[in-house]
Amino acid sequence: MTTVTPVHVAASAYAQEGAGSRVSAVISVGERRFPVVVKSASRRIRPLLNRGDAWLPIALIPAMRENLALVLTDPVSPRLLASLPAIQRTLAAWYPDLSIVPVTAPRGRVSGRRGADATFQFFTGGVDSFFSLLNHRAEIGALVYVHGYDVPLLHSEHRRRVSESLSGAARQLTTPVIELESNARTLLDHYGDWGDHTHGAALASIGLMLGAEASRVILPATHTLADLDPWGSHPLLDPLWSTESTSIVHDGVETSRFAKIAALAGDPVVAHHLRVCWNTTTELNCSNCEKCLRTMTAFEILGQLAGLSTFRGPLEVARLADFPPTNDNELAFTIDNRDAARLADREDITSVLDPIIESYLAAPPERPPFTPWLSQRPPEL
Ligand SMILES: [Zn+2]
Secondary structure, X not given: OOOOOOEEEOXXXXXXXXXXXXXXXXXXXXXXXXXXXXXXXXXXXXXXXXXHXXXXXXXXXXXXXXXXXXXXXXXXXXXXXHHHHHHHHHHHHHOOOOOOOOEEOOEOOOOOOXXXXXXXEEOOOOHHHHHHHHHOOXXXXXXXXXXXXXXXXXXXXXXXXXXXHHHHXXXXXXXXXXXXXXXXXXXXXXXXXXXXXXXXXXXXXXXXXXXXXXXXXXXXXXXXXXXXXXXXXXXXXXXXXXXXXXXXXEEOOOOOHHHHHHHHOOOHHHHHHOOOOOOOOOOOOOOOOHHHHHHHHHHHHOOOHHHOOOOOOOOOHHHHHHOOOOOHXXXXXXXXXXXXXXXXXXXXXXXXXXXXXXXXXXXXXXXXXXXXXXXXXXXOO
């Protein structure tokens, strides 16, 4: 009889490094070993009561992808363990290539003492981030940004640029920003697509890692309740990562992307710090990709594009035809802009968006199968 090697998460190691702190654990998937490290420059990472909580979200998707049992060494919160069947059933229903797998971990303790009563919010400088921040500003004790998630760790110059912009925005909004660094994508990108499968779990993992300081961590929503296609961060999924001491809150699901942009338009901090682009390493926004152009379109409809200093205008409306939606997520944003353009009598915009929406609806593309995207080897953390 052959023994199948499971996905295994070794015991966490916490360390203080100068003014900072770090936590690491080796995650093995079959015979492959991934030393996953998260660092904080300001000693924000402190040992958890149940140290397995921080690793379970990022170890689960590799196990489900490979159809291997998941075994954790450190204890996991009873509430999180109890949520696992719902988490796995949701993911497996959305993505038939993910399997429901057995998970084994020591059952954690529930602290009798009340923990830190603070709310943190994930913040990348994008529309969803700014919308949640401006809506909850009085509650938010700190913003959280993770280097190595949307910007690869190797892109040090771009990381510096992003970091400066985030700190500038946070300073003007008098909210501190916690910058962390993680190499978790060197594991996750082998086993899931960042948008479809892994980014919500990766953020939940960080939220729980900060559990010694935060009782609530807000994860800004991508989509509205009207457009709930499968997506790595989702109102059905994100709250299920919560523990007894830290709630993961999916925020902003009632508001469309255009309505969020309308709420932000005219805000001077947004005008100088908005960053939506994943397609550049030389400036905050390339002003040339699908995401940049659709964001610029919304500001153009609102008559506010000229006020944005992080985009290069004017908008060439005809270029929108170069980026027809490729999936239901992009379709929802395209329809959102088209409907707003119609209300604003911008026929120049509707005449470009209507045909690409009609083409998509006439023949919706199949969701492509997952193929591993291997990030460049990161610097040692
Ligand atoms: Zn762009």
